[in-house]
Amino acid sequence: MTDGHLFNNISLGGRGGTNPGQLKLHAGGIQWKKQGGGKAV
Numbered sequence: 540m541t542d543g544h545l546f547n548n549i550s551l552g553g554r555g556g557t558n559p560g561q562l563k564l565h566a567g568g569i570q571w572k573k574q575g576g577g578k579a580v
């Protein structure tokens with residue numbers, strides 16, 4: 540069994556426009572990693 544789900548090429552909308560990146564769902568919560576080497580949130 541895998542430890543989570545990984546979604547690529549997801550865009551989040553915000554005040555700064557859309558932010559393409561990668562969304563990972565796992566037992567510890569949700570992790571968002573911005574595309575292009577941005578910091579994980």
